[in-house]
Amino acid sequence: MPSNIEIKAVLTNRAAAEATAARLSDAGPETIHQEDFFFSSNGARLKLRVLAPDYGELIRYERADIADPRRSRYLVARTPDPQVLLEILTATLGRTGVVRKTRTLYFAGQTRIHIDQVAGLGDFLELEVVLQPEQSDADGKTIAAALLSDFGIDKEQLIGKAYVDLLARQLGQGTLGTD
Secondary structure: OOEEEEEEEEOOOHHHHHHHHHHHOOEEEEEEEEEEEEEOOOOOEEEEEEEEOOEEEEEEEEEOOOOOOEEEEEEEEEEOOHHHHHHHHHHHHOEEEEEEEEEEEEEEOOEEEEEEEEOOOEEEEEEEEEOOOOOOHHHHHHHHHHHHHHHOOOHHHEEOOOHHHHHHHHOOOOOOOOO
16 A cells, blocks of 8 residues: 655745745646545545546545654545545445645655645645655655755644544534544
């Protein structure tokens, strides 16, 4: 199963983060509008990411909810018919949340740098260090820590929860998607 080392932080200065990402990146930026629909799932999160009327990705991932760089294991299945898949998953599993965001994506080596504006939450930095088969978690965490330093991210800015959980907490619904 593919995996990466992931970390997320609240951004206090989006413009500075974008300048840093542009300086560090090999490619980008690419602006992506996403709707992530979450479903009931045991032992992992399951979401359908709708990127266009004719393109979506069903993503299952396992990740600890800790505010440090952590391993995320994932599987992705692409679909040309996300609306029908959304109806099937909603009727079968039940929808537990929706996250709408605009993601500015940069690539720096093996790291995907996301600068996200999440509806109802604000701006965030997310790093995904895509691990190569020969790399350890420690290798990925070293890369993530160096990038966090480049962005000037303090430990207090790090968050361990998924956006869907932060939105649920804001709405007074508790944690969703990990039952």
